[in-house]
Amino acid sequence: MAPESTSTLTQAELDRLLIGKRLRHFRTRAGLTLEQLGERVGVVASQLSLVENGRREPKLGLLQAAAREFGIDVAELLKAEAPDHRSALELELERAQSAPGYQHLGLPHVRAPRTLGDDTLEALVGLHRELARRSRAAAETSEEARRVNTELRMLMRERNNYVHEIELLASDLMRRIGHTTGAVTHREVAQAAELLGFTLIFVDDLPSNTRSITDLQHGRIYLPPASIPGGHGLRSLALQAMAHRVLGHSEPASYAEFLQQRLQINYFAAACLMPEERAVEFLQQAKRNRNLAIEDFRDAYGVTHEAAAHRFTNLATQHLDLRVHHYRADGAGALVRGYENDGLPYPIDSSGSIEGQVLCHKWGGRTAFNRTNRTSEFYQYTDTPAGTFWSSVQTGDAELGPFAIACGVPFDEAKWFRGRDTDVRKRSTCPDPACCRTPSPELLQRWQGKAWPSARMHQHVLTPLPTGSFPGVDDTEMFEFLAKHAPES
Known part of the structure; x- marks a missing residue:
């Protein structure tokens, strides 16, 4: 199997690929070939193959007709989860190779045809996971955070702190829920969540290092029962969680990407409010x-x-x-x-x-x-x-x-x-030390060499940021929380 040239898939293309894999899964389960399904839904087999491979946008009419043949609701074909373990691995490989970190390596893009063995696919995905883990471990330091923050600040300075694309998305969401003027209400935020396929759930046992958790499988956004310290209102927290979907974010592949996503979701929430x-x-x-x-x-x-x-x-x-x-x-x-x-x-x-x-x-x-x-x-x-x-x-x-x-x-x-x-x-004449950092001659004469303070040291000076898919969040604690609150199957 020869590797293909370097390429990257957009979020829309990855979404199409997911739908295609779900369509193939249910077709195979129904015991139908491409030709047989094509005859029943009025589409030639070659066109169905393009849809299953994610290379063509499926029309709703086609999905509805296919769902009837499979004896399922069309919503089953549109679920945002892989239909089986093999498909999940194939999708994860595509996402990994579409991430900026992999693209920067300049390596070929490897496809995963059905002839590729499961063991080989598992090994490829495992290598990408380890590559991402090591990249995060190397990057998640306070020094790296400061460097990335500086780059983002300079970027926003060039843009006058204005992002037209996010403004349009926020305005569109507010228009769709009927908000016209004044403060956005909590009810309107809940309506926005419903429009995006989410339900807001307020709990008092969120993991300590999280402000919210989104259960993508069940369409739930978990929030604290009241505003958390520091002035982050519940409306803003909920809108930030929704922003990941509106902005098409995927799991960050680097600390730089994590911080950029944080900047974008904060901007989106403010533009909505x-x-x-x-x-x-x-x-x-x-x-x-x-x-x-x-x-x-x-x-x-x-x-x-x-x-x-x-x-x-x-x-x-x-x-x-x-x-x-x-x-x-x-x-x-x-x-x-x-x-x-x-x-x-x-x-x-x-x-x-x-x-x-x-x-x-x-x-x-x-x-x-x-x-x-x-x-x-x-x-x-x-x-x-x-x-x-x-x-x-x-x-x-x-x-x-x-x-x-x-x-x-x-x-x-x-x-x-x-x-x-x-x-x-x-x-102010700073950075001139004489401005405010040099004691007066009288104070120097009176106290120099006669005092010894015990300085308070900020933890971040020596401590690297906690590792994990999302820096600072304990994956085990988060997954245990989700398992506890997930609805009964």
């Missing part, structure tokens, strides 16, 4: 009134402050002609994540990563914690070596401690925002 057309109308009107405010945007759609700030960055450059920045920092001033296309000079390490880097003490994300009353928005102008920037900051407390959410623009664009009249202004 704050649909582009209405959200843009809301923001454009606020800009005309010179009254843009993240808190108003947040309240209009019933989302978290961070979700509103991030969604604002999706739309601000594309629709408002504004260059922006947005970041989250913890109570110690360490950056958790950030985005900018306005030139705000984030602190970076030698690889260009910003995660874990400490903000200047004079930036709004640090000075906002100095207030006695932290319930309201905090506004500040900050002079930096790259120019002057205005920021709006909201502080809060989460399970892991206090945090600050900042969103802002260059000085000249502050005129469109509420809070532009603030008289709070700081001057």
Whole structure:
């Protein structure tokens, strides 16, 4: 058997191949040849063969006619699972060879005809599984995560944090459930799930390292009974789980692919909760009134402050002609994540990563914690070596401690925002050590060499990310959970 040239199948082609294998399975079980079935359904055998091999899209009429001949419901032919072990292996081999990791190797694409022995097929699939496992093991380190995060941040910066394709998919889903304006309700999210073939199930025993679990076999999305710490609302969690199907995701073959999928599902959920057309109308009107405010945007759609700030960055450059920045920092001033296309000079390490880097003490994300009353928005102008920037900051407390959410623009664009009249202004010269990292001469003279702190070390500094198909998730724990909650056969 000679290997074929390198090729890749799209998700649609893999779906066609699955239907073809189910059609062949039931035809064989019924004891019919291609010619016999073709005569009964009015299709020549060569055309049926193309359908069974996944090379032609089957018409619904053909599937309905074939199902009648097999004595089954047409839904049996459309199930998203392989009909037998051999077919499952053949499909897994196709998916493995269509994954980016295998494509990058430049190796030939091997088909699996019926003449290929089961043992040989098992060996090929086993080799691909081990290749994927070793690739994940090599990649799942904090260093790799920072590198990939930096690449994704640069990519989104080039796109002004806007993804038109996902906007269209989100708008279409909201249109199909009849959502027109205002906050998306929990009932509408449940309707969206039903439209995609899912039922939302709320449980109180999700594995500790999961936010949701989707049972693809039974069409169930398991969610916690209430919002989990950190501001992830149930509506967003459910929409993120649905996004994998809408966006055609398959099991990630690398940590980079895993993080890219996370970025895409978060974007999709936000675009559903704050649909582009209405959200843009809301923001454009606020800009005309010179009254843009993240808190108003947040309240209009019933989302978290961070979700509103991030969604604002999706739309601000594309629709408002504004260059922006947005970041989250913890109570110690360490950056958790950030985005900018306005030139705000984030602190970076030698690889260009910003995660874990400490903000200047004079930036709004640090000075906002100095207030006695932290319930309201905090506004500040900050002079930096790259120019002057205005920021709006909201502080809060989460399970892991206090945090600050900042969103802002260059000085000249502050005129469109509420809070532009603030008289709070700081001057930052970081990364110059003299700005905020060098103690005053008096303090140095008094304390240098006379103190010895015990530093708190973040776990991720030395610990690789947990391995598994989905980093951080224990497969055994997840499968035991699914077995416990699966409906009776």
